Amino acid sequence: MADDVWLPSLKTATPQEGFDLAVKLARVGVKVTQPSAEVRSSLRAAYDHDTAQLIASSQVIAIHFQTVAAANNYWS
Amino acid sequence: MADDVWLPSLKTATPQEGFDLAVKLARVGVKVTQPSAEVRSSLRAAYDHDTAQLIASSQVIAIHFQTVAAANNYWS
Amino acid sequence: MADDVWLPSLKTATPQEGFDLAVKLARVGVKVTQPSAEVRSSLRAAYDHDTAQLIASSQVIAIHFQTVAAANNYWS
Amino acid sequence: MADDVWLPSLKTATPQEGFDLAVKLARVGVKVTQPSAEVRSSLRAAYDHDTAQLIASSQVIAIHFQTVAAANNYWS
Amino acid sequence: MADDVWLPSLKTATPQEGFDLAVKLARVGVKVTQPSAEVRSSLRAAYDHDTAQLIASSQVIAIHFQTVAAANNYWS
Amino acid sequence: MADDVWLPSLKTATPQEGFDLAVKLARVGVKVTQPSAEVRSSLRAAYDHDTAQLIASSQVIAIHFQTVAAANNYWS
Numbered sequence: 001m002a003d004d005v006w007l008p009s010l011k012t013a014t015p016q017e018g019f020d021l022a023v024k025l026a027r028v029g030v031k032v033t034q035p036s037a038e039v040r041s042s043l044r045a046a047y048d049h050d051t052a053q054l055i056a057s058s059q060v061i062a063i064h065f066q067t068v069a070a071a072n073n074y075w076s
Numbered sequence: 077m078a079d080d081v082w083l084p085s086l087k088t089a090t091p092q093e094g095f096d097l098a099v100k101l102a103r104v105g106v107k108v109t110q111p112s113a114e115v116r117s118s119l120r121a122a123y124d125h126d127t128a129q130l131i132a133s134s135q136v137i138a139i140h141f142q143t144v145a146a147a148n149n150y151w152s
Numbered sequence: 153m154a155d156d157v158w159l160p161s162l163k164t165a166t167p168q169e170g171f172d173l174a175v176k177l178a179r180v181g182v183k184v185t186q187p188s189a190e191v192r193s194s195l196r197a198a199y200d201h202d203t204a205q206l207i208a209s210s211q212v213i214a215i216h217f218q219t220v221a222a223a224n225n226y227w228s
Numbered sequence: 229m230a231d232d233v234w235l236p237s238l239k240t241a242t243p244q245e246g247f248d249l250a251v252k253l254a255r256v257g258v259k260v261t262q263p264s265a266e267v268r269s270s271l272r273a274a275y276d277h278d279t280a281q282l283i284a285s286s287q288v289i290a291i292h293f294q295t296v297a298a299a300n301n302y303w304s
Numbered sequence: 305m306a307d308d309v310w311l312p313s314l315k316t317a318t319p320q321e322g323f324d325l326a327v328k329l330a331r332v333g334v335k336v337t338q339p340s341a342e343v344r345s346s347l348r349a350a351y352d353h354d355t356a357q358l359i360a361s362s363q364v365i366a367i368h369f370q371t372v373a374a375a376n377n378y379w380s
Numbered sequence: 381m382a383d384d385v386w387l388p389s390l391k392t393a394t395p396q397e398g399f400d401l402a403v404k405l406a407r408v409g410v411k412v413t414q415p416s417a418e419v420r421s422s423l424r425a426a427y428d429h430d431t432a433q434l435i436a437s438s439q440v441i442a443i444h445f446q447t448v449a450a451a452n453n454y455w456s
Contacts, residue, residue, distance in 0.1 A: 005396060006396065007394070007395045007396040007399055008394070008395070008396070009395060009455065010395050010449065010454050010455060011456070014083070014084070015083045015084070015085060015086050016081060016082065016083040016084070019083055019101070019104070023105075023108050025399070025442065025445070026438055026442065027438075028399070029403075029437065029438030029439075029441040029442060030434045030435065030437070030438045032403050032441070033427075033428060033434050033437045033438070034428045034429075034434050039428075039429065043429065043431050043434075046431045047109075047431040047432070047435070048109060048110045048115075049110075049115065049119065050431075050432075051119050051122050051123040051126075051129055052123070052126075052128075052129055052132065052432070053431055053432055053435060054106045054109050054110050054119075055106065055123070055129060055132045055133055055136060056132070056432065056435045056436070056439070057105065057106070057109045057435055058102055058103075058105030058106045058109070058136050059105075059132070059135065059136045059139065059439065060435060060438050060439045060442050061105040061108070062101065062102065062105060062136050062139040062140050062143075063139060063439065063442040063443060063446065064442050064445070065101070065140070065143060066139065066142065066143045066446065067442075067445060067446045067449050067454075069086065069143050069146075069147060070146070070449075070450075070454065071449060071454035071455075071456065074086050074143075074146065074147035075085065075086060075147075076087070076147065090159070090160070091159045091160070091161060091162050092157060092158065092159040092160070095159055095177070095180070099181075099184050123185075124185060124186045124191075125186075125191065125195065127195050127198050127199040127202075127205055128199070128202075128204070128205055128208065130182045130185050130186050130195075131182065131199070131205060131208045131209055131212060132208070133181065133182070133185045134178055134179075134181030134182045134185070134212050135181075135208070135211065135212045135215065137181040137184070138177065138178065138181060138212050138215040138216050138219075139215060141177070141216070141219060142215065142218065142219045145162065145219050145222075145223060146222075150162050150219075150222065150223035151161065151162060151223075152163070152223065166235070166236070167235045167236070167237060167238050168233065168234065168235040168236070171235055171253070171256070175257075175260050199261075200261060200262045200267075201262075201267065201271065203271050203274050203275040203278075203281055204275070204278075204280075204281055204284065206258045206261050206262050206271075207258065207275070207281060207284045207285055207288060208284070209257065209258070209261045210254055210255075210257030210258045210261070210288050211257075211284070211287065211288045211291065213257040213260070214253065214254065214257060214288050214291040214292050214295075215291060217253070217292070217295060218291065218294065218295045221238065221295050221298075221299060222298075226238050226295075226298065226299035227237065227238060227299075228239070228299065242311070242312070243311045243312070243313060243314050244309060244310065244311040244312070247311055247329070247332070251333075251336050275337075276337060276338045276343075277338075277343065277347065279347050279350050279351040279354075279357055280351070280354075280356070280357055280360065282334045282337050282338050282347075283334065283351070283357060283360045283361055283364060284360070285333065285334070285337045286330055286331075286333030286334045286337070286364050287333075287360070287363065287364045287367065289333040289336070290329065290330065290333060290364050290367040290368050290371075291367060293329070293368070293371060294367065294370065294371045297314065297371050297374075297375060298374075302314050302371075302374065302375035303313065303314065303375075304315070304375065318387070318388070319387045319388070319389060319390050320385060320386065320387040320388070323387055323405070323408070327409075327412050351413075352413060352414045352419075353414075353419065353423065355423050355426050355427040355430075355433055356427070356430075356432070356433055356436065358410045358413050358414050358423075359410065359427070359433060359436045359437055359440060360436070361409065361410070361413045362406055362407075362409030362410045362413070362440050363409075363436070363439065363440045363443065365409040365412070366405065366406065366409060366440050366443040366444050366447075367443060369405070369444070369447060370443065370446065370447045373390065373447050373450075373451060374450075378390050378447075378450065378451035379389065379390065379451075380391070380451065
């Protein structure tokens with residue numbers, strides 16, 4: 001992670017690209033805690049059929065989307 | 077998802093349409109984690125009778141509604 | 153839901169009416185996920201004696217109250 | 229609830245009184261979902277020895293304290 | 305609690321002291337729900353080895369830190 | 381903790397360094413509740429293979445990232 005530039009800016013051209021960025025931020029938040037792609041892949045079945053965890057994932061995206069939207073002045 | 081424009085703007089005419097948009101954002105947040113409509117449909121019974129998950133869904137909507145309301149300057 | 157105007161404005165006369173509106177928003181967030189009043193009614197016993205869910209409900213209200221309070225400039 | 233004025237203002241003289249108000253708001257959020265004082269009292273043992281629920285209660289207070297603090301311009 | 309002044313101000317000299325204040329606010333949020341120091345002490349083993357509760361505690365601190373940071377204009 | 385300066389500023393050069401700081405803040409929030417590095421290490425296996433806790437960790441990071449991003453005026 002330390003070597004890559006994966007977050008050069010919070011600015012996006014459209015709200016939809018901002019939402020995509022929020023999804024990315026939520027995923028990176030998981031990666032920093034569990035850096036092994038192999039382990040994350042093996043865990044995937046444990047949550048993508050678990051509605052409680054799907055809702056929780058959606059919540060993390062929502063929090064990041066607040067940040068990205070504010071950074072873009074809500075694309076107004 | 078990548079091909080459709082589903083979020084052209086955070087602006088809505090009324091608070092109520094803003095709430096509808098918040099509901100949509102919450103649902104898309106689930107879709108990006110579980111893209112299969114078939115799987116999501118099969119999971120539906122698992123949460124729409126589970127009050128804890130209904131409350132959690134309501135919370136995600138609430139977070140998105142904060143964003144949409146701010147984007148619309150609270151429709152003032 | 154689509155036919156009714158249930159959210160004409162976020163403005164309220166007093167903080168207390170703003171809190172009532174936050175409660176309403178939290179409840180509508182549940183209704184959009186479980187539209188059946190009959191099912192919601194049957195589920196009621198499952199959560200109104202479950203303190204964890206009562207606290208979770210209070211949290212959703214708190215998030216909406218943030219939005220309503222900001223929309224009213226904190227009634228200052 | 230409807231008959232009492234329990235929230236005339238979000239303004240408080242000090243941060244500490246603001247925290248007390250946040251505690252009150254969190255409790256009212258539970259009361260509106262479970263209006264029976266008798267039931268709430270009977271449930272009390274179920275959560276005041278459950279650390280997960282104590283932490284969840286603390287979180288609801290934290291969210292309301294954000295609102296009250298903003299309403300008071302952080303008592304600056 | 306009512307007799308002590310434990311929160312005279314949200315202002316702190318540094319971000320780090322602001323973080324300490326956020327920790328304090330999170331703990332007071334637990335104390336107001338479970339005022340008995342003896343009970344809280346007996347419960348301690350139930351959560352300080354439970355990672356889910358450690359993460360939840362960290363979340364409450366994060367919410368309070370938002371408030372404290374805003375109150376200090378982010379120490380800029 | 382009290383002896384080290386670990387949080388001299390919320391300012392970072394880039395959004396990505398801001399995200400790293402959010403990760404750090406989330407971890408310190410756990411450390412203040414469970415100060416023993418030995419215990420934390422022994423607990424690690426309990427959560428880094430538990431997707432619900434990985435998502436919860438990501439959420440705490442998201443909340444702190446809101447704070448750090450605001451402190452940096454979104455690096456605009």
